[in-house]
Amino acid sequence: MSVLPQSFDDSKPIYIQVRERLEDMIVKGQLEEGEQAPSTTQLSKFYKINHITVGKGVNQLVDEGVLFKKRGIGMFVSDGAKEKLLENRKKTFVAEYIHPLLVEAEKLGITKEELSNMLKQEKGSE
Numbered sequence: 001m002s003v004l005p006q007s008f009d010d011s012k013p014i015y016i017q018v019r020e021r022l023e024d025m026i027v028k029g030q031l032e033e034g035e036q037a038p039s040t041t042q043l044s045k046f047y048k049i050n051h052i053t054v055g056k057g058v059n060q061l062v063d064e065g066v067l068f069k070k071r072g073i074g075m076f077v078s079d080g081a082k083e084k085l086l087e088n089r090k091k092t093f094v095a096e097y098i099h100p101l102l103v104e105a106e107k108l109g110i111t112k113e114e115l116s117n118m119l120k121q122e123k124g125s126e
Contacts, residue, residue, distance in 0.1 A: 014049060019057035023085050026066065026077055033082060037067055037075045 008014050022038075025031040040058055044051040058075065061067040066081045105115050 008047075014047075015053050015057035015060075017057075018043060018047065018049075018054050019060055022058070022061060023066070023089075026082050027085050027089070029082075031077050033077050033079050035077050036073075037077055039074055 008017050022031070031037055037058075038046070040051050040054045043054045043058070047054070058067065062069060062075070064084075065078055066084060067075045068078050069075050101115075110118075
């Protein structure tokens with residue numbers, strides 16, 4: 001679990017940040033489909049937070065089918081979890097970034113071509 005940052009910020013509830021960190025591990029391939037995920041006990045000790053807080057974030061992933069539980073063994077990454085997470089994140093990306101970008105571009109009179117060139121220029125400057 002050393003790939004996870006240990007600190008949290010105040011921007012959102014801790015259980016959501018725990019959930020997002022597990023999602024990140026799946027999306028980045030650090031946790032593969034079928035692989036055992038860290039237990040709530042391991043996560044609560046690692047982050048030094050209440051196991052109920054960790055459980056709330058983990059249980060959301062179980063409810064969504066990203067993780068599944070094997071009784072007495074632990075939690076595992078579901079088949080198709082990475083694709084499901086990528087699809088959800090792309091939808092969120094459009095709603096949170098692309099749509100507001102297009103609205104602001106329209107207010108500023110930026111054409112599609114100008115916007116495309118700006119994106120290409122920014123991507124190239126990395």
